Amino acid sequence: MSTYGKYNLVAMLAVPLFAMVASVIVFGVRLDTQIFVFITNAIPMLIGGAVSGLLLRAANRTGKSRTVALWPILVPAAAGLLWYLILLLSSGSDDGREFFAGPFYLLAGAVLMSVIAAIASLFAKPQTG
Secondary structure (H helix, E strand, O other): OOHHHHHHHHHHHHHHHHHHHHHHHHHOOOHHHHHHHHHHHHHHHHHHHHHHHHHHHHHHHHOEOOOHHHHHHHHHHHHHHHHHHHHHHOOOOOOOHHHHHHHHHHHHHHHHHHHHHHHHHHHOOEOOO
16 A cells, blocks of 8 residues: 555544544543444545545556545545544533534535545646656
8 A cells, every 4th residue: 555545544534533532522431422423424534535545546547646636535634633623622512513513514525625636636747756
């Protein structure tokens, strides 16, 4: 597995795990809540990771830059990690709306970045070195 593939895999796992840990901190240990939070955050990350994987494969075949191929996973992952970090640092309500809304924003971000990255990969310059 290439370094870019490892970045893709780490980003796909980081957000669901971080969200699950954040839900433990906010709500305490409740297995049903942690399973729900993990799965709902894993779905958008798997979509972004799958698109990134396809774009990485195409970039490897054509010799184009692979950085653009990571956008569908890295941008939503960074936004998701920031979302849950702000949730932990803020003294907001603990009714769980943030954990329900977050995955929808991640899904929208993953789909949007997939389209943007697919278009940008067509115009990416060949990778040197």
